[in-house]
Amino acid sequence: MISVDMARARILAGLAPTPPETVALAEALGRVTAAPVRARLTQPPADVSAMDGYAIRGVDGAAGASLRVIGTAPAGHPFAGTVGPGQAVRLFTGSLVPDGADTVLLQEDARREGETVALLEAARPGKHIRRKGQDFAADEEILPAGRRLSPRDIGLAAAANHPWLVVHRSPRVAILATGDELALPGEPIPPGGIVSSNAHALAALVRSAGGAPTVLPTAGDDPAAIAAAADAAAGCDLFVTTGGASVGDHDLVQPALAARGLVVDFWRIAMRPGKPLMFGRIGAVPVLGLPGNPVSAMVCALLFLVPALARLGGLAETALPTRTARLGAPLRANDHRADFLRATLAVDAAGELVATAFAAQDSAMLKLLARSDGLILRPPHAPAAAAGALAEVLVLAAVGA
Amino acid sequence: MISVDMARARILAGLAPTPPETVALAEALGRVTAAPVRARLTQPPADVSAMDGYAIRGVDGAAGASLRVIGTAPAGHPFAGTVGPGQAVRLFTGSLVPDGADTVLLQEDARREGETVALLEAARPGKHIRRKGQDFAADEEILPAGRRLSPRDIGLAAAANHPWLVVHRSPRVAILATGDELALPGEPIPPGGIVSSNAHALAALVRSAGGAPTVLPTAGDDPAAIAAAADAAAGCDLFVTTGGASVGDHDLVQPALAARGLVVDFWRIAMRPGKPLMFGRIGAVPVLGLPGNPVSAMVCALLFLVPALARLGGLAETALPTRTARLGAPLRANDHRADFLRATLAVDAAGELVATAFAAQDSAMLKLLARSDGLILRPPHAPAAAAGALAEVLVLAAVGA
Numbered sequence: 001m002i003s004v005d006m007a008r009a010r011i012l013a014g015l016a017p018t019p020p021e022t023v024a025l026a027e028a029l030g031r032v033t034a035a036p037v038r039a040r041l042t043q044p045p046a047d048v049s050a051m052d053g054y055a056i057r058g059v060d061g062a063a064g065a066s067l068r069v070i071g072t073a074p075a076g077h078p079f080a081g082t083v084g085p086g087q088a089v090r091l092f093t094g095s096l097v098p099d100g101a102d103t104v105l106l107q108e109d110a111r112r113e114g115e116t117v118a119l120l121e122a123a124r125p126g127k128h129i130r131r132k133g134q135d136f137a138a139d140e141e142i143l144p145a146g147r148r149l150s151p152r153d154i155g156l157a158a159a160a161n162h163p164w165l166v167v168h169r170s171p172r173v174a175i176l177a178t179g180d181e182l183a184l185p186g187e188p189i190p191p192g193g194i195v196s197s198n199a200h201a202l203a204a205l206v207r208s209a210g211g212a213p214t215v216l217p218t219a220g221d222d223p224a225a226i227a228a229a230a231d232a233a234a235g236c237d238l239f240v241t242t243g244g245a246s247v248g249d250h251d252l253v254q255p256a257l258a259a260r261g262l263v264v265d266f267w268r269i270a271m272r273p274g275k276p277l278m279f280g281r282i283g284a285v286p287v288l289g290l291p292g293n294p295v296s297a298m299v300c301a302l303l304f305l306v307p308a309l310a311r312l313g314g315l316a317e318t319a320l321p322t323r324t325a326r327l328g329a330p331l332r333a334n335d336h337r338a339d340f341l342r343a344t345l346a347v348d349a350a351g352e353l354v355a356t357a358f359a360a361q362d363s364a365m366l367k368l369l370a371r372s373d374g375l376i377l378r379p380p381h382a383p384a385a386a387a388g389a390l391a392e393v394l395v396l397a398a399v400g401a
Numbered sequence: 402m403i404s405v406d407m408a409r410a411r412i413l414a415g416l417a418p419t420p421p422e423t424v425a426l427a428e429a430l431g432r433v434t435a436a437p438v439r440a441r442l443t444q445p446p447a448d449v450s451a452m453d454g455y456a457i458r459g460v461d462g463a464a465g466a467s468l469r470v471i472g473t474a475p476a477g478h479p480f481a482g483t484v485g486p487g488q489a490v491r492l493f494t495g496s497l498v499p500d501g502a503d504t505v506l507l508q509e510d511a512r513r514e515g516e517t518v519a520l521l522e523a524a525r526p527g528k529h530i531r532r533k534g535q536d537f538a539a540d541e542e543i544l545p546a547g548r549r550l551s552p553r554d555i556g557l558a559a560a561a562n563h564p565w566l567v568v569h570r571s572p573r574v575a576i577l578a579t580g581d582e583l584a585l586p587g588e589p590i591p592p593g594g595i596v597s598s599n600a601h602a603l604a605a606l607v608r609s610a611g612g613a614p615t616v617l618p619t620a621g622d623d624p625a626a627i628a629a630a631a632d633a634a635a636g637c638d639l640f641v642t643t644g645g646a647s648v649g650d651h652d653l654v655q656p657a658l659a660a661r662g663l664v665v666d667f668w669r670i671a672m673r674p675g676k677p678l679m680f681g682r683i684g685a686v687p688v689l690g691l692p693g694n695p696v697s698a699m700v701c702a703l704l705f706l707v708p709a710l711a712r713l714g715g716l717a718e719t720a721l722p723t724r725t726a727r728l729g730a731p732l733r734a735n736d737h738r739a740d741f742l743r744a745t746l747a748v749d750a751a752g753e754l755v756a757t758a759f760a761a762q763d764s765a766m767l768k769l770l771a772r773s774d775g776l777i778l779r780p781p782h783a784p785a786a787a788a789g790a791l792a793e794v795l796v797l798a799a800v801g802a
Contacts, residue, residue: 026616076592077593078593094580151801155695194560195560200427201553203427294560367557
């Protein structure tokens with residue numbers, strides 16, 4: 001058995017980011033930049049007014065002065081002439097500041113009478129002007145490579161004049177659930193059978209993490225069907241199996257995939273839930289074998305599949321975004337396996353995050369997993385911990401789970 | 402001018418959740434349940450083994466005992482007979498516990514020899530069995546109405562045998578950017594013009610919040626084009642405009658939409674950035690008029706559009722998920738307008754969240770908005786605050802921004 005951190009490091013070492021593709025700006029939300037994005041223009045393109053008012057020369061801006069209004073320049077309709085001594089041009093937010101002017105007189109500090117404008121207050125030279133290039137300059141890097149694009153990033157890329165963006169292709173993930181006992185939701189359930197939940201939960205997690213899942217038909221405990229799934233997974237960036245990953249009498253995944261050339265890197269991790277986790281490769285396709293138990297499968301997916309998708313998807317950061325929280329209830333000493341306790345999270349009166357583990361940690365309880373807000377990370381041999389002690393927590397919403 | 406909280410309350414009061422629709426489980430990620438989800442079966446359906454081992458009678462479980470193996474029952478292949486005195490049935494994780502047996506002998510505590518199994522350790526009566534209904538019982542509510550479905554929820558609904566789910570229809574949001582100065586990314590830019598960023602940033606935010614955006618063609622400063630956009634927005638759940646929401650000489654949105662029957666609820670909020678924010682209604686369609694300034698538009702969208710989408714989408718919770726953080730740099734006293742400072746977030750050595758406002762808060766700087774991790778919420782008339790003081794923060798990632 002190897003440690004969780006070692007297992008994650010070995011998985012990540014076996015993966016490379018997907019190649020780039022070009023997507024429309026409007027489809028780029030949540031995609032990961034494959035190259036730095038550089039501004040295609042300077043913003044603002046010239047000095048512009050930050051307010052509604054009048055463009056004037058600062059030297060003409062004394063309180064009580066009266067200036068002649070020689071034109072109007074709404075945003076998008078620049079004034080073609082020059083502002084000379086004693087002159088003003090009507091401006092609005094976003095209007096270009098005309099040649100000759102260096103100051104914006106605020107509308108509320110002015111009184112307009114026909115073709116003249118009187119200054120009720122002194123104008124402040126140079127104020128209320130957004131300077132050319134204040135936001136960004138042409139060719140400036142505005143977004144780094146390896147960044148998942150937020151709505152704000154989309155806005156920034158648009159402002160920098162990018163109708164298309166170069167992003168990593170979404171990682172293709174084939175997902176196979178195995179086991180004679182499985183029925184798809186709504187299908188006839190065999191005697192002693194259960195409804196298959198792993199494949200669709202994992203597909204949702206893959207989608208949430210930016211991947212493109214393909215759910216393969218469920219394979220019974222049939223080596224030929226499992227091997228056929230490996231053929232269907234060819235060309236994917238990752239092949240995920242669930243169930244049968246151990247080496248018991250009915251754990252058929254490893255032997256069945258061996259017939260397709262599976263090379264196993266490791267297949268046991270010192271963790272709970274989820275000891276039987278396998279990582280290997282069939283030709284060029286990395287294979288991640290998750291446990292069949294639904295809670296174990298999801299916990300292992302959070303710890304290994306989500307970072308794997310981050311690496312495949314080209315994200316600069318693949319570390320799990322854990323936080324520190326106070327324990328809401330005491331914990332017993334841990335054994336030699338890292339433990340990942342399903343927990344609720346709350347914020348106490350002092351504003352601190354409090355994580356309280358469910359009393360029942362049975363790895364088959366999907367209902368409690370769904371009600372969990374986080375996982376408390378308990379290292380191997382962690383001593384007993386009192387309520388109020390600090391612990392490391394993975395916030396499930398932060399990893400799209 | 403009205404307060405931010407009052408404005409949000411009035412917007413939410415004017416909105417109702419969209420009607421329900423049926424979607425496939427595989428398409429339900431991120432959708433919001435429109436009714437409680439009840440289990441369609443009991444899970445586990447009967448007592449099942451939690452481990453690989455042997456089903457025996459607890460009274461036969463003394464160390465050193467030898468039992469006759471009368472059958473094998475892999476998961477999905479239940480044993481049809483009854484376990485009698487001195488008998489055992491080979492089981493695997495997930496196998497039904499056969500009639501007559503009440504205990505699972507662990508595989509590692511047993512030594513198999515032909516048709517007999519010897520107990521190396523005493524079996525613990527009743528242990529290693531997952532009881533019928535331990536996860537959930539048929540007809541039990543497993544997910545409440547008004548919940549955004551996570552990958553874990555998808556797994557739970559699958560396990561409870563739901564191939565379809567009833568969710569709120571995604572809110573349809575029409576988005577209109579106005580202004581003669583605007584060009585779409587990649588299109589020819591008019592003299593003194595800029596590239597339109599708001600519509601696509603808002604569309605991305607709408608999508609991120611679970612809505613279905615329609616970006617309308619940009620309208621110049623042309624009342625007829627703006628009014629035509631209102632016609633195109635008919636049948637939407639929300640009509641969002643950006644730019645021209647104030648009432649200056651070139652703020653045409655209100656008068657143009659008045660020709661289509663716009664009834665204005667309010668149009669100014671005591672906040673920065675973003676004072677000119679309008680809310681009203683054209684017939685049955687609510688109208689949210691955002692400022693044209695890109696940073697103001699996005700900040701106002703976070704404060705008003707995101708909660709509006711939560712309400713329209715049927716989420717039980719519409720409050721903004723703010724957190725407490727310590728200030729990384731001092732702040733000056735605030736004036737009468739609520740202020741929303743763009744800030745970076747970090748975690749200090751003590752594990753506490755630290756929010757540091759950018760020195761430049763100009764509302765036209767998209768680059769700094771994209772680099773922000775949060776908004777520091779400064780109430781009206783907030784006194785000066787020292788570094789280390791506590792402040793309320795909206796974490797942008799937490800609202801999909």
